[in-house]
Amino acid sequence: MSANHSPKGQQQTATYDSAFLKACRREPVPHTPVWFMRQAGRSLPEYRKVREGIAMLDSCMRPELVTEITLQPVRRHNVDAAIYFSDIVVPLKAMGIDLDIKPGVGPVVAHPIRTRADLAQLRDLEPGDVPYVTEAIGTLVRELGTTPLIGFAGAPFTLASYLVEGGPSRNHERTKALMYGDPRLWADLLDRLAEITAAFLKVQIEAGASAVQLFDSWVGALAPADYRRSVMPASTKVFDAVASYGVPRIHFGVGTGELLGLMGEAGADVVGVDWRVPLDEAARRVGPGRALQGNLDPAVLFAPREAVEAKAREVLDAAAGLEGHVFNLGHGVLPHTDPDSLTRLVEYVHQQTAR
Ligand SMILES: Cc1c2[nH]c(c1CCC(=O)O)Cc1[nH]c(c(CCC(=O)O)c1C)Cc1[nH]c(c(CCC(=O)O)c1C)Cc1[nH]c(c(C)c1CCC(=O)O)C2
Numbered sequence: 001m002s003a004n005h006s007p008k009g010q011q012q013t014a015t016y017d018s019a020f021l022k023a024c025r026r027e028p029v030p031h032t033p034v035w036f037m038r039q040a041g042r043s044l045p046e047y048r049k050v051r052e053g054i055a056m057l058d059s060c061m062r063p064e065l066v067t068e069i070t071l072q073p074v075r076r077h078n079v080d081a082a083i084y085f086s087d088i089v090v091p092l093k094a095m096g097i098d099l100d101i102k103p104g105v106g107p108v109v110a111h112p113i114r115t116r117a118d119l120a121q122l123r124d125l126e127p128g129d130v131p132y133v134t135e136a137i138g139t140l141v142r143e144l145g146t147t148p149l150i151g152f153a154g155a156p157f158t159l160a161s162y163l164v165e166g167g168p169s170r171n172h173e174r175t176k177a178l179m180y181g182d183p184r185l186w187a188d189l190l191d192r193l194a195e196i197t198a199a200f201l202k203v204q205i206e207a208g209a210s211a212v213q214l215f216d217s218w219v220g221a222l223a224p225a226d227y228r229r230s231v232m233p234a235s236t237k238v239f240d241a242v243a244s245y246g247v248p249r250i251h252f253g254v255g256t257g258e259l260l261g262l263m264g265e266a267g268a269d270v271v272g273v274d275w276r277v278p279l280d281e282a283a284r285r286v287g288p289g290r291a292l293q294g295n296l297d298p299a300v301l302f303a304p305r306e307a308v309e310a311k312a313r314e315v316l317d318a319a320a321g322l323e324g325h326v327f328n329l330g331h332g333v334l335p336h337t338d339p340d341s342l343t344r345l346v347e348y349v350h351q352q353t354a355r
Contacts, residue, residue: 014146015210020080021148024211024248024270026291026324032316032353033080034346035150037252038332039073040085043339046072056101057093060086063136070140074147077343078350081148081211084137084204088154088215089162091200094129097121097163105168112166114178116185122192125199127206137207148211150250151204155216156193156234158253163189172221179230190234198241205245213250213272214238216263217331220255220274227259232266239267250293254331260285275330279318291324298329301341308341309348316352 015021020033041047050068051059059065069085089099089107098110113121127134140149154162162168164175179186201212219231239249251263252272264271264286271290273282275297282292300311312327319325327349333342 011146015148018080018146018148020326021210021248023324023326024250024291026289028355030355031350032319032325032327034327034349035079035081035083036073036077036329036333036342037083039077039079039083039342040069041333042335043333043337043342044072044076045339046076056087056103057090060090061132063132063139066132066136067139067143070136070149071143073342074144076339077346079346081150082140082144083150083152083213084133084140084209086133086152088152088159090133091125091130091153091196092122092159092163095123095125095196099162102167107162108167109163112174113160113163113189114174116188119185119189119192122189122196125196125203127199127203130200130203133200133203134207137204137209141208149209150211150213151201151209152213152215153197153200153204153238155214155219155238155251155253156190156197157219157222157231158215158217159193159197160186160189161218163193172218176221179226183230186230187233190231191237194234194237194241198238201238201242202245205242205247209247211248211250212242213252214268216251216253216256219253219259219263220257222259224258224262227262232262235263235266243267248291250326252293257282257285261287264290270324270326272328273330279315279322279325280320281318283322288323291326292319292322293326293328295328295330296345298331298334298337301329301334301337301345305341305344308345312345312348313352316349 019029022029023033066085070082074082102108161172161175248269250270251268254274257277270293271286273294275295296315
C-alpha cells in the first residue's frame with residue numbers, strides 16, 4: 001500500500017486540501033477560512049482553568065498541556081486552523097537565556113544584549129533543546145485530523161527588541177540606538193536570531209506543522225528604508241531557510257502599512273495586515289502573487305453582534321477581489337473578549353462566503 005492510501009496519507013491529503021491551506025496557496029476555496037491570532041488564551045475559561053497555578057513558560061514545556069490548550073479554540077470556535085500554543089521567547093529560554101514572562105507585562109530578560117560580548121548568550125538551537133515541541137506537535141497532528149496546525153516564531157527584529165530593551169518597550173529606544181549606533185553588531189545580532197528562528201521553525205515543520213507564521217509584531221516602529229537596510233536581510237534569511245519544505249509562510253506585524261510591500265518581498269506567501277489598511281489597498285501595496293490575512297480590529301468584538309457583523313462584512317467586501325484571503329483579526333484576541341462573539345464571527349464568515 002502506498003503512503004498516500006494509508007490512513008496517515010489520507011489525512012495528509014485532506015489537510016493539504018483544507019480551506020486554510022488552499023487560501024494560502026491562492027486556490028479556490030469552499031469558504032473563506034478563519035482563525036484568530038491568540039485564539040488560545042485568556043479569553044477562554046477552559047484555558048484559565050488548565051493554566052491555574054502554572055507559569056506561562058512552564059506551560060509551554062508540558063506537551064500534554066500544550067496539546068490541550070491548542071485544541072481548545074478548535075473545539076469551541078470551529079476555526080479552520082490551529083496555532084501551536086507557545087510563545088516567541090520559548091527558543092531563547094530553551095538555549096538558557098535568563099528570561100521570564102511576567103503576567104500582564106510580557107517577556108522580561110535578566111541580562112539584556114547590548115554589547116558584542118553579550119552575543120555569546122545566543123548559541124545554535126538544536127532540536128534536542130525543544131523535545132516538548134516535537135512531542136506536542138506529533139500528538140496534535142494526530143488529534144487535529146484534517147485541521148491544519150500553524151507553527152510560529154518571533155521575527156529577528158521583534159526578538160531583538162525584547163533582548164536589547166530587556167522587556168516590552170513603547171519606543172524601542174535602546175534597540176534603535178544599537179541599530180543606528182553599531183550597525184555591525186546589530187547585523188550580527190539579527191543574523192544570529194535569524195538562524196535560531198529558522199531552526200525553531202524547522203523543528204515545527206518537521207514535526208508536522210502545515211504552515212508557519214513569523215510574528216514581527218513591533219517592526220511597524222520602523223520606516224521603510226530602515227526596514228530594508230537593517231531588518232529585511234534577517235527576515236529573508238528565515239523565509240529562505242524554510243522555503244524548500246513548501247509549507248505556506250505567513251508574515252505578520254502591527255502598524256506595518258508602509259512596510260507591507262517589503263514584508264511580502266522578504267519571502268512570505270501570505271502577508272498579515274492589521275486593521276489600519278483596508279485589504280484592497282493592502283493588496284495594491286503587496287502586489288500580485290501573495291495571499292493576505294486579516295484584518296478585523298480585535299476591539300470590534302466588544303461591540304454588539306450587529307456591529308461586529310457589519311465590520312466583518314466590510315473586511316469581506318474589501319477582500320472580494322483578492323487572490324487568496326485568510327480571515328483573521330488585525331492583531332491578537334484581547335484577553336477580555338467574549339468567546340461567544342468569536343464563535344459567532346466564525347459562523348458568520350463561513351456562512352457569508354460559502355460557495
Ligand atoms: C509579542 C509576542 C509575544 N508572544 C507572541 C507575540 C507575537 C504575537 C503578538 O504580537 O501578539 C506570540 C504568542 N504568544 C502566545 C501565542 C499562542 C498561540 C495563539 O493562540 O496565538 C502566540 C502566537 C501565547 C501567550 N503569550 C503570553 C500569553 C499570556 C500569558 C498568560 O496567559 O498567562 C499567552 C496566552 C504572554 C506574552 N508573550 C508576549 C506578550 C506581549 C505577552 C502578553 C503579556 C500579558 O499581557 O500578560 C510576547
